[in-house]
Amino acid sequence: MYELKYYNIHDLVKVETNLLNIIPNDFLVDNIDEPDIRIYVNYRPQEGFQRIPLRGTLKFQGVSPITLYIKSPRYAFIKSLRPELTKIILTLLEVILLRKGYSFLHAAAISYKGSGVMLVAAPNTGKTFTTLYLASTLNDKEYAVLADDMIIINEKAKAYSYPTPITLTYFHHKILRLKIPPQVKLNLFIRQWVSKALLGKVKGEVKISPRMVFPKLISSIEIDTIIFIEKGSPLVKSLDAKNALARLLTIGRMHRELLSESILYYMSKAGITPDTFLSIQSKIYESIAKTANHLLIKAQTPIDIANTILNLLNKLI
Numbered sequence: 001m002y003e004l005k006y007y008n009i010h011d012l013v014k015v016e017t018n019l020l021n022i023i024p025n026d027f028l029v030d031n032i033d034e035p036d037i038r039i040y041v042n043y044r045p046q047e048g049f050q051r052i053p054l055r056g057t058l059k060f061q062g063v064s065p066i067t068l069y070i071k072s073p074r075y076a077f078i079k080s081l082r083p084e085l086t087k088i089i090l091t092l093l094e095v096i097l098l099r100k101g102y103s104f105l106h107a108a109a110i111s112y113k114g115s116g117v118m119l120v121a122a123p124n125t126g127k128t129f130t131t132l133y134l135a136s137t138l139n140d141k142e143y144a145v146l147a148d149d150m151i152i153i154n155e156k157a158k159a160y161s162y163p164t165p166i167t168l169t170y171f172h173h174k175i176l177r178l179k180i181p182p183q184v185k186l187n188l189f190i191r192q193w194v195s196k197a198l199l200g201k202v203k204g205e206v207k208i209s210p211r212m213v214f215p216k217l218i219s220s221i222e223i224d225t226i227i228f229i230e231k232g233s234p235l236v237k238s239l240d241a242k243n244a245l246a247r248l249l250t251i252g253r254m255h256r257e258l259l260s261e262s263i264l265y266y267m268s269k270a271g272i273t274p275d276t277f278l279s280i281q282s283k284i285y286e287s288i289a290k291t292a293n294h295l296l297i298k299a300q301t302p303i304d305i306a307n308t309i310l311n312l313l314n315k316l317i
Helices: 073-078 083-099 127-137 170-176 182-197 241-251 261-270 274-291 302-316
Strands: 005-009 013-017 037-041 050-052 058-061 066-070 102-105 108-112 115-120 143-147 151-154 158-161 166-169 205-208 220-231 235-238 293-299
Touching: 013 083, 037 083, 058 261, 066 083, 083 102, 083 261, 083 274, 102 274, 108 127, 108 220, 115 127, 115 241, 115 302, 127 143, 127 166, 127 170, 127 302, 143 158, 151 274, 166 170, 166 182, 170 182, 182 205, 220 241, 220 274, 220 302, 241 274, 241 293, 261 274, 293 302
Parallel strands: 013 037, 037 066, 115 220, 220 293
Antiparallel strands: 005 013, 050 058, 058 066, 102 151, 108 115, 108 143, 151 158, 158 220, 166 205, 235 293
8 A cells, every 4th residue: 555645635635645646745744533435446446335337446434534546557657547547536525515515616716916717618718828927927915826727616706725736738838938847847848849740649848836836825815806817800799697507517517527427326326316416516606606796708819819908907907
């Protein structure tokens, strides 16, 4: 069995695990009183565990706390889980959050002059580039980053950080001239070259800690404004709460799967009704949509998107 680690996520979820790189290291602590979830990899479970039908790799026991057993030959060799396993773990963390009136939300969140701004966009639309661009442009006394891809939020629009690794591309570094370690620069260059040589079959990107690129990170902020980002003909317009909620209920739920086969199987065996959690999540998103101001911005390129948002921030705040 690998060494046990303990994580305390804003006093909302406490995790005991022997997995590396599954929970952001910002939440690493020396010990915890009682975990909400235990996650073990390549460790023989006790009797009473039930198998989740995902290639026979998952077993679970209990509801509070949840104990999850993962059998992963891949992890034994490269200390990495398959994406579907990582997604299941994130979803189980959200099950615990929802019990306590909180939810994950797929978005970036920043603070500018003390005002909380959430950036909501589908993957590969420009959230990461925008947060990096603003960090390289604005004074770090006025600008801070909560997260660039995933946050935790409640009905009062109070957002908490969940700083997942940043997906950094050669384009990011080429345009923004980021101050990153030489080894990361070299790795980006090599991956970009390999990606071109293999016609994009290998992604020209690396994942790094947010602390490598953001001068100032914060742990919580109240959200005042939500900016929805889309690629398209240039446009800036206000959205009503109904349209904002429709976007939150789709884009905001990405990267987790409350209705996946594995999670539904877990819930059925654990005596949990999935509709209960979807209802809690919907009420949280609805409350946010009613509380904050909403804007939709469209532009053709990541640079245009970032510049539009920079101009908006200076006008609004």
